[in-house]
Each structure stands twice: as C-alpha cells, then as structure tokens.
Amino acid sequence: MADEKKMTEQESLDLITNMIQKAKSSYHETGIGSLLWGSVVSIASFLTYFQRTYEFSVGFDIWLIVLAAIIPQVIISVREKKSNQVKKYEDDALNAVWLVFGISIFALNFYQKTIPEVTAGIIEQEGWQMTKHYLDGSKPDEILKPFAPSLYSLFIMLYAFPTLVTGIVKKFKPMLYGAIIAYGLFIWSCFTRSEYDWLLGGAAAIICWFIPGVILRRKYLAQQQKHV
C-alpha cells in the first residue's frame, strides 16, 4: 500500500470499511479449547449415564478427566496468548466470563458433595430419617441418604450461560444456537429421570463446545493456510 496516493472521499470511506472488516474477521480462535472441553465433558457425561444405567464402573471417578483437562487448557491459553497478534476489546470480558463459569462449576460441584453430608448430620442431630415408602407395600421401606435431586440439570444450565455470552458478543452463530439448544435441554432435563440428565448434559457439551470447536478449528486452519 502506497502512502501518499491521493484518495477521493469515496475511496477513503471504502478503505475504512475494508480495514474495519479485515480487523473484524482477522482473528479466529484455534478451536482447541472448545474441542477439549466439548470432548471431556461429553465423555464424562455419557460414561456416567452408562455406568448408572448398566451398573458397571470404569474404576475411577470419570469426572477427574474434567479436572485433569485444566492442565492442557492452561498450556493452550498461554500459547494462544503468545501467538495472538491482535487483542480485541471483548477479549478480557469474555475471559472473565469463562473464568467465572469455571469457578461456578467447581462451586456447584462443592455444593453437590457437601449439602447431602451436612444435611445428613443435621437430620441425625434432630433424630429423624428420610424413608422411601411404597404406598402399595410392594417393597419394604428403605432409609434414604439426603441428596440434591436432578442437580445435573443445573450444570446443563450453566454450560449454556458462557456459551450464549460468547455467541452474542462474537456474533458466532454455532455457539449462539448451541446455547439456546442447551437451555432447551436444561428445561427437558427437568422433566426426565435424573439418569437421563447425564445424556442431555453430554449432548449439551457436544452442541455448545464440540461442534463450535470443530467449526472454529476449520476456520483457523483455513486462515493459516492462506498465510502459507
């Protein structure tokens, strides 16, 4: 591009539009983060469903793979930050949204693990118990431990939240539609037996992150090829 070339007013306006468009479309996420989380959360959700339905165990808490995924995510984030040539205004805000999402997931997990135990302690102190009683007397009464019913529905709702924010802010339709579908899955999960929540949660992870991740990856690789 030459510097001192005389421009007409229309040429100036066209140049401005062209450059703003170039800046807007220049940067694509690598998609690896979305693929990673879409994979681990859907695998953990589906395996939890199969373990509960077919009464088998993989021998360890499958949700530990989600915890372990934090390590590659940190490495991905550091690498992406280093390779990014441009920083947009919305980047910091979106990073904050995803950070808050991560904290909320751990907080909900803490709630899930803590509340039943604390409730059991209170019940024991007060000297009563929860019992499953069959009205037709077909089975004997069973003592129940306190539990948070259908809690995975709330996780599905949480999956949709940062995805929707990202979809709106980045005008990225796969995440926008993915999040809307995930909210639908959340509502659906409120009406199903709790084991099906895991199936719906797995589907939400695929729709919210895995599929948008594949699309982002393709866009990113296409952009990289242009530069070769």
Next chain:
Amino acid sequence: MFKELDPILHSQLRLAVVSLLIGVKEAEFTFIREKTNATAGNLSVQVQKLKDAGYIEVTKQFKDNYPQTTCKITPKGIEAFEAYVQALQQYLKVGG
C-alpha cells in the same frame, strides 16, 4: 462550510492503520503490515507520523527474545478519526 480533511489521516496507509486500530484494543506491527500489505520501512515511517501526531501509542518490548512492536489508538486518535469520517460524510452528501 466544509471541514477540511485531516492531512494526517487523509493518506492511504495512515488511514488504513487507524481504521484497523479503531476496532481493536491493540495490534502488533506484523499484523498491521500483513493487513495493509505495506513494506516494513514504509509502515514504520507512517506509524511514527501517527505517533508524533498523538493518534496512536507505540510500545516496543521483547517477546520470546524477539522485538515486538504493539500499536494502540489513543483517545485523540479516536476523536480525529471520528471527525475525519464526519467530514467525509459531509463531502459525500454534497457529491452524492
């Protein structure tokens, strides 16, 4: 009475640089060079002119042992860009 077009901005490469920077928080020199298809030498000169006018901020640092130049538009630059676009619109209204 027509506003005079800002001579700092009414130049192809400088306008391209400012138009790129207006939509982002900051951008590396290499990014600007790639998007404007300018030579490094020419771009350096124009970036320096924009910096001298107070329209952009230029930060030089080392990243992984390589020098890295980052450019960012200033509030004065945003104001000048807005005034330039308004002036352009005025010309185009009359012309169109």
